[in-house]
Amino acid sequence: MASAFFANWRQNIIYIGFLVIFVVFAATLADKGFLNPNNLLNIVRQTAMIAVMAIAMTFVLSAGEIDLSVGAVAGLSTVTVAMAIAVGGPVVGVIAGLATGLAVGMFNGWLTTRVGIPSFLTTLAMMGIAKGVAMWISATAAVPILSPGYSWLFGGGNIGPVPVLLLWMVILGAIGHIVLRRTGFGRRVLATGGGETAARYSGIDTKAIKFKVLVISSSAAALAGMLYAGRLQSGRFQLGEGDELSVIAAAVLGGTSLFGGRGTVIGTIVGALMIGLINNGLILMGLEFSQQLIARGAIIILAVALSQKRT
């Protein structure tokens, strides 16, 4: 069936697009070191945090919700981690970071499912609150992290040639993929976003599902913040700023529906890598930052437009 092939072609546009862009860059930017393994690993290093947040965002979008606070929560967690490490060492730091994510996520979830404020507004407000708290407790100054072990494990280290960040991305991606595709929880998430009434009639506690995906999202954002902090050996409120847009773009590029019910973690990771790839290529081309923004926006619009299902 030609139409079935066409539908699949649209569904798989992200993989085709990724390959096309990769090949174009490889051909045109080879002399500028695009194919240099170090450059390619750098793309991974720059994309890992976006990918980690986007994996969780896939769950949020699949459940028919959205989380705009991820960038700010990542920034907040860099600060809480760095401050906690300074006081109590790396273990306390990790606990503080995760606690930050859980606390914000539970608050988002409570406001969205119990008070009934749409997650768009809840998390938009939380974006400001998280950033404000981060600025306040750090007095807007960078907080250094003096724990080499922490920095190695959370973002800075390599195992042979392989960056630890790549491992984080791959492991979390694998877990995310299996949870979404093969567990009852993942199925409930997709059902909640695909048809909330039907899901409720089928006996799914859709509010609990929405609460959980928002907690997962904030926790992943906090982890991304911990990776930022480890890689840059400090906590600052500006880290992660504006990431929410890249995160949502990565998920949507990958084939996750903004309207819920459809999501793919693998697509999301490729989407994140594609954004990293575009950023990297545009820099190597020598475009100015202003031109990069325009080109990146245009490519994303094109890709999303192509992936839309026509009726």
Place this chain on the structure above:
Amino acid sequence: MNATAAAVRMTGISKAFGGVRALDDVSLEILPGEVHALLGGNGAGKSTILKVLNGVHRPDQGTIEVGGVPLTTHTPEASRAAGIAMNYQEMSLVPTLTVAQNIFLTRERRDGIGFIDDAEAERRAAEIFAMLEVFVDPKAIVGDLGAGQKQLTEIAKAISQDAKVLVLDEPSTALAVSDVERLFVFLRKLKAKGVAIIYVSHRMDEIARIADRATILRDGRHVITAPLSELPIDTMIEHIVGKRSKGLADVARIQATKGEVLLELKDVSGAHKPEHVSLTLHRGEVLGLAGLLGSGRSSLARVMAGIDPVASGEIRIKGRAIVIRKPSDAIAAGVALVPEARATQGIIPAHSVGSNMILAVIGRLSKAGFVDTKAANALTDAQIERLKVKTASRDHAVATLSGGNQQKVVIGKWLATDPEILILDEPTAGIDIGSKAEIIRLVRELAASGKGIIMISSELSELLTACDRILVMADGRVYQDLPREALEDPAVPADDLAHRLQAAEQRLQIEIQKALAGEEN
């Protein structure tokens, strides 16, 4: 009978929505190992009581026992845990999941390590469909399926649950006659295992074949529960129709003079439905479309109003062939549709009566882009007066009005466009009996004032009261074109209006059942 615990015992259930009483002190008892038919006309309260049983609605009053155990929490989860399974009319399917994923939603098959095993679910789903001897692809995405296949998926989902109480709400609408027989064979097996089955259907012949006992509801009240042996089909229909028609029977039928032909359809087909429909509508005439859900009545209305495309055939208005591609073409040609879903397609509930009334004519009421408030208010007041809309003022939100008055606002909104042809799709759905009679009186008046009206209603007594001629539809086709008089029963005395209406309703019921069976005369 009290010695054995009833599978379901619902006692004194009442439920109201807004001001409308959907259920009034209804009791229902279902025994293990019986097929219990639940019967009633539209708005009798069948689906409400089923939704109370399923935990979708919380009863205002009354108690529910399942297998002798009181049901204290009213949620779908609690009812499911108590052993109740039901096929909702497409309501419980997630459009983005596959057929198999939907059937086993929340009861997913697991593999050795505890992960979801979709392949196993697809095999099990295929087995269920094979047992029913129908074909539905377990891997298909539900959103891509047609209505019939969705219904089958709903049925498969309900029967896959090994429930103690199985509720089947209109399961046969999607099935061919031979498929229904296979469903019955399966139900008899379940029955032998002691499962209690509640069966809802509009097809009396099915009820007579499968049910052991029946309960009939009317206007939210319990009418009778009796073994089928004591309920021949005409007795059933009598109880269903009952005195419900009384409020309607005394609606005066202003004899409109039939004028020129306003609308003519020649062999019109839509993309899917309707199929090859021809009809004529005269000035001053009310034409009714009768048929069950899915018979193509609403599709026909949408095609005439330019919402769905015309695939083939010709539409003529006042003898002139016209092309209707979009709703504004229809409006320009003088066709207005009062749509089926009042809350979503008809009104903007939070906006005032006034701003709803002028919605379709904002362009005509505007000067240099500004709405002429005086003209708008004059129009609104005139419509409120003409249609006798009960509202505190033109500035009150439509949501504060009763269902009947909301419907009048929708009708008023379309009358403002000054249509010659008015199509009303289920204009009395969800409104109380008094307002229904008023809407029908209004329909007669509009016809008498020289408009041509097409009315769709699932309430046959209303069609019979309102219409001069009735088309009987099934599967997208018109099977019968009956003048209203043809449905009269000469044996009933002419002055016994209520009884005459009841007799006519029974005749129309029979015509619809015949059309379903594909009989053309």
